[in-house]
Amino acid sequence: MYTDVFGAWVAVFLTLAIFSYLYKDNPFYKLAEHVYVGVSAAHWATIAFWSQVRPNLFGRLWPYMDPAELSGFNVVWYKLYNALNWMSGTIFPENGIPGNQTQSFMYLFALVLGIFMLLRLVPSIGWLSRWSLAYVVGMAAGLRLYGYLSSDVLSQIQGTILPIWTGSLGESLNNIVLIVGVVSGLFYFFFSVEHKGVFGKISRVGIYFLMITFGASFGFAVMGRISLLIGRLTDLIEFSKRQYGYATYILLAVMIATIIITTRRDKEIAE
Amino acid sequence: MSKFNSILQKLDSLDRRIIFLIIGLVVLLPLLIPLNLPVEATGLTRDAFEAIHHLPDDATVLMSFEYGPSTKPEIHPMAVSVLRHFMSRGYKVVIMCLWPDGLFMAREAIDEVLRDEKFSNLVYGVDYVNLGYRPGNEAVIKGITKSFAANYTVDSRQTDIMDIPLMNDVRTVADVDFIFSLSAGYPGAIEWVLYASDPLQIPVSSGNASIQVNQLLPYVKSGQMQGVIAGMPGAAEYEALMEEYGLWPTRGQAAKSMDAQSIAHLVIVLFIILGNISYFAKRKSQKKY
Numbered sequence: 001m002y003t004d005v006f007g008a009w010v011a012v013f014l015t016l017a018i019f020s021y022l023y024k025d026n027p028f029y030k031l032a033e034h035v036y037v038g039v040s041a042a043h044w045a046t047i048a049f050w051s052q053v054r055p056n057l058f059g060r061l062w063p064y065m066d067p068a069e070l071s072g073f074n075v076v077w078y079k080l081y082n083a084l085n086w087m088s089g090t091i092f093p094e095n096g097i098p099g100n101q102t103q104s105f106m107y108l109f110a111l112v113l114g115i116f117m118l119l120r121l122v123p124s125i126g127w128l129s130r131w132s133l134a135y136v137v138g139m140a141a142g143l144r145l146y147g148y149l150s151s152d153v154l155s156q157i158q159g160t161i162l163p164i165w166t167g168s169l170g171e172s173l174n175n176i177v178l179i180v181g182v183v184s185g186l187f188y189f190f191f192s193v194e195h196k197g198v199f200g201k202i203s204r205v206g207i208y209f210l211m212i213t214f215g216a217s218f219g220f221a222v223m224g225r226i227s228l229l230i231g232r233l234t235d236l237i238e239f240s241k242r243q244y245g246y247a248t249y250i251l252l253a254v255m256i257a258t259i260i261i262t263t264r265r266d267k268e269i270a271e
Numbered sequence: 272m273s274k275f276n277s278i279l280q281k282l283d284s285l286d287r288r289i290i291f292l293i294i295g296l297v298v299l300l301p302l303l304i305p306l307n308l309p310v311e312a313t314g315l316t317r318d319a320f321e322a323i324h325h326l327p328d329d330a331t332v333l334m335s336f337e338y339g340p341s342t343k344p345e346i347h348p349m350a351v352s353v354l355r356h357f358m359s360r361g362y363k364v365v366i367m368c369l370w371p372d373g374l375f376m377a378r379e380a381i382d383e384v385l386r387d388e389k390f391s392n393l394v395y396g397v398d399y400v401n402l403g404y405r406p407g408n409e410a411v412i413k414g415i416t417k418s419f420a421a422n423y424t425v426d427s428r429q430t431d432i433m434d435i436p437l438m439n440d441v442r443t444v445a446d447v448d449f450i451f452s453l454s455a456g457y458p459g460a461i462e463w464v465l466y467a468s469d470p471l472q473i474p475v476s477s478g479n480a481s482i483q484v485n486q487l488l489p490y491v492k493s494g495q496m497q498g499v500i501a502g503m504p505g506a507a508e509y510e511a512l513m514e515e516y517g518l519w520p521t522r523g524q525a526a527k528s529m530d531a532q533s534i535a536h537l538v539i540v541l542f543i544i545l546g547n548i549s550y551f552a553k554r555k556s557q558k559k560y
Contacts, residue, residue: 022288022291023288043371043372044371047371047374047404048371048406051374051403051404051405051406051427052405052406052407055424055425056405056422056424059424098431099424099425099431101424139410140409143409143410143413143466144409144465147409147462147465147466147469147470148465150465150469150470151464151465151469151490151495152465155469155493155495156489156493158493159489159492159493159494159495160493178492213485216485217482217485220481220482220484220485220501220502221481221482222536222539223481223502223503223504223532223536224342224345224480224481224482224502226294226298226531226532226535226536226539227344227345227481227502227503227528227532228341228342228344228345229294229295229298229535230298230302230344230503230528230531230532231343231344231345231528232344233295233298233299233302233531234302234344234524234528237299237302237303
């Protein structure tokens, strides 16, 4: 119960602090902005470590093993792990990371690339991080190539090859608009020929289609922003209730008073 | 007439804080005094609903959470409605997240749906499972086309994935009958189309933040996606369909918020018209002198 009330006060404070920027830049906004950046980074790092790095990297390099079953290289390998266990028993519990992972030394490659990435913090050997980045860029390019070719190019071309007359007036009109829009839009992006004459007229139609698309995007963006405002205001209304100690009213009053006082003081100093 | 013209010209230099205040008020007032404006489902939302509703009774669905608190007001209501729809139809639900915050959104949605007595008999690990978040964006999707176990050794409760009965039948994403992505950007619905749905021919649909809808419509038009739930209005429409099909009796959060959304849109349109009139009035007067 108390944690709910505390959470509500924090949420209200941060919401109002961010909204206060609409009036003018002020210390409340600055504080909320810095808290947001710091918490986001810490939150992401923690989640990534506990859900990916620990089970999927360390868990595969040092899966749980009965010490009696260790043999060969693993004897030395798990001695190294014991040193990690000594550093933190929570992250590296005794005898390996629990789970059903099978041991795979291929993940040493990932570990090394991960360490290289962090070496950006050491300027003299920071260049090693480029190897990791090169791997990420290469992997992403290779991974996306097939997906884009298949789904974004071929399937979209297939989706544009439509009959002009389908038997239904509405559907046929829709298809014609789609075909004209795609063709004229492509004409506009063809820069090897000067845009004049018939070519210019078709590319002009393409511009109109693009403008309508941007307009629709802007409309959706406005709709999204209003939705977010609705979300914050819904929370502010909820947290203004007695069960939350009238958090919204109290914090709003405190913030308005503080901003008025600081504004007056700033004016006086300026004068 | 000249006074009217001068007012119009003054609009051009109106303090933006007055506009913020007006928008704030027109959003706030309908939330305090609901108008209960009607909500009717459009084709896009209905397509998504029908695609989900007509899956086989023993279907297994994958629900992916790719949004966070910043887009919660838009996407969370549809997450709750769609999850409720899945559970009402008796589908097995595998939940995963490509965004770190998605994990918390998923937990909230599950808790909200399970609060209803109707779903009190559902068992974690048998009827639904939350695998949690994995970093890697589309690489995670690509990975689960080969094996879930290779990417998820444990679920969000740190349970060994091999000890989860539901996952015994779901070895790869090809074992699910439908994918539903709750997406606010990258990675999101588009990545699901590119790396799972198209290559493996698994039907996919999506609930999106408004800003992403335009990017997804070509996939719907080409048949690569089964409808789209577009932003808060889409969520409200989905809630209306749930009511129409007798799956949920009450007006949900999205439908309640639509009054404010509609009024705010009207005011914004009014601002655009006034802004244009003011612009032309100013131009005319500049030409005159």
